[in-house]
Amino acid sequence: MSSAPTPASETDRWTVQRILEWTAGFLKQKGVESPRLEAELLLAFARKCPRIRLYTDFTEPLSDEQRAVMRELVQRRAKREPLAYLVGTREFYGRSFEVGPGVLIPRPETETLIDVCLERIPSDTASHVVEVGFGSGCISITLARQRPQCHVTATDISSTAMSIASRNVDRHAVKDRVVLMQGDCLEPLLNSGMRFDGLVSNPPYIREDERDSLQPEVAMHEPAEALFAGTDGLDVVRRLIQQAPGILKPGAFLALELDPSQCAEVTTLVSAAGFTTARVHRDLAGLDRIVEATFQG
Ligand SMILES: C[S@@+](CC[C@H](N)C(=O)[O-])C[C@H]1O[C@@H](n2cnc3c(N)ncnc32)[C@H](O)[C@@H]1O
Incomplete structure (x- = not known):
């Protein structure tokens, strides 16, 4: 991830829990409303899983592909692109x-x-x-x-x-x-x-x-x-x-x-x-x- 907090060392793993915390903090800095919820929705989209599943996978590391997808999503969301456009759907x-x-x-x-x-x-x-x-x-x-x-x-x-x-x-x-x-x-x-x-x-x-x-x-x-x-x-x-x-x-x-x-x-x-x-x-x-x-x- 660029221009934002990075893990303490390269050997630290980007687990689900960690990336959620990092993303929520980053989106908050960028003025996004409900940053934690949005971090979860973006990560669930990147991992192609229901949001609730993130909680059972808290200690799981992200694959390289998931990290790459998440990196791009977070950068676009930080530029205030609407979440619904990033994930491509909205409930109504x-x-x-x-x-x-x-x-x-x-x-x-x-x-x-x-x-x-x-x-x-x-x-x-x-x-x-x-x-x-x-x-x-x-x-x-x-x-x-x-x-x-x-x-x-x-x-x-x-x-x-x-x-x-x-x-x-x-x-x-x-x-x-x-x-x-x-x-x-x-x-x-x-x-x-x-x-x-x-x-x-x-x-x-x-x-x-x-x-x-x-x-x-x-x-x-x-x-x-x-x-x-x-x-x-x-x-x-x-x-x-x-x-x-x-x-x-x-x-x-x-x-x-x-x-x-x-x-x-x-x-x-x-x-x-x-x-x-x-x-x-x-x-x-x-x-x-x-x-x-x-x-x-
Ligand atoms: C506020 S959006 C509503 C979209 C959708 N019905 C909804 O509720 O989410 C207004 C829509 O009206 C369309 N629109 C604007 N001017 C129009 C016009 N003169 N004739 C027909 N559609 C128009 C826009 O392209 C847009 O899709």
């Missing part, structure tokens, strides 16, 4: 999704968006939902897996998202019920004549002037088009709300993830666009996060 709603540079890493608050949608999607009858901004595909795929009668059509402007989400659709065996389209907002669907039972989106919603206050993992590594949406963060949301009546059935639901500061304004916007019973849901941290409404038709 109890399932593992492929992620990589070019798609947003699924966030825990988006699980609240799923819960809101599941309340509105019947489990015993067919329905058709549309998602805008599928990214890794985590929302569309989770809805399809949780509601076996639900079909989802989803759009994203990013070609990288298209590649990664397609692989996640295969990984979770929902190819027959999740259709991905590359395009801008709802444009690919506006002249299709299709009408949907619900519209869900976790759109880009960060204000341009917040760029400097973001964690390096986000600002330097996650795709800008997944994060930023103009001076008030609502550029994409406004277009979505304006286009939505053209593709929704009367009684369809709308569920949008937002920044807590935007929920009140978006509630007003959706009411003005023909939606009723707009309500705000809080995420697990207790913050206003989701606006849910019903299209009057």
